[in-house]
Amino acid sequence: MEDLLSGNARFREKNAAEITKHAEGQKPKQMCICCMDSRAVPHLVFDQPLGTMFAQTNAGNVVTETFRGGAAYAVLHGINEIDVVGHTRCGAISATFDWIAKGKEIADPDIKAIANLLKPAVEEAVKQLKAGKLETEEQAKDLASRINVKNQMRSLMRNETVRKKVESGEVKIYGGLYDIKSGKLEKIAEREKAHRKLVSA
Numbered sequence: 001m002e003d004l005l006s007g008n009a010r011f012r013e014k015n016a017a018e019i020t021k022h023a024e025g026q027k028p029k030q031m032c033i034c035c036m037d038s039r040a041v042p043h044l045v046f047d048q049p050l051g052t053m054f055a056q057t058n059a060g061n062v063v064t065e066t067f068r069g070g071a072a073y074a075v076l077h078g079i080n081e082i083d084v085v086g087h088t089r090c091g092a093i094s095a096t097f098d099w100i101a102k103g104k105e106i107a108d109p110d111i112k113a114i115a116n117l118l119k120p121a122v123e124e125a126v127k128q129l130k131a132g133k134l135e136t137e138e139q140a141k142d143l144a145s146r147i148n149v150k151n152q153m154r155s156l157m158r159n160e161t162v163r164k165k166v167e168s169g170e171v172k173i174y175g176g177l178y179d180i181k182s183g184k185l186e187k188i189a190e191r192e193k194a195h196r197k198l199v200s201a
């Protein structure tokens with residue numbers, strides 16, 4: 001807590017005007033759903049100031065029931081874009097890879113629950129690795145991150161409020177991949193009214 005208290009004091013000193021400006025309400029334009037990885041912190045790496053972006057993070061950027069609820073709230077609040085962003089060198093993907101490809105069990109049941117949600121993406125990547133379409137484990141894990149982003153974009157559409165907003169054209173859903181090595185965000189997929197299916201960028 002001490003690090004947070006001292007950091008917060010620095011933050012308040014630097015941003016007094018911004019804090020006051022947003023105190024009465026918020027009007028964010030978008031929501032970012034991303035991993036909790038400490039190297040891919042959304043407002044920091046995408047340079048989004050206070051009041052501009054909702055963010056939901058968890059291990060592996062999995063769109064769970066509660067995340068769908070958060071997204072529904074955000075679209076009703078007037079956002080016009082949801083960005084599902086995965087990243088390279090993801091620990092959650094890596095643990096799931098070790099379980100699927102190497103049989104390394106995940107003892108903690110709650111971590112296993114996350115791995116189960118990442119499993120379809122990892123299984124597909126492991127299949128491609130075993131078929132010789134990929135050269136290294138790192139490539140397979142990063143491919144799993146990409147596939148997972150698209151799977152989680154589909155999961156968002158299971159919420160009726162979100163789906164209606166996308167189908168009416170008021171909200172777009174994008175998928176992205178953040179590269180831990182270069183710090184670069186790549187757009188990898190999109191879903192909007194014009195195409196009911198997911199389109200790779």
Ligand SMILES: [Zn+2]
Nearest residue numbers: 035037090091
């Ligand atoms: Zn991660």
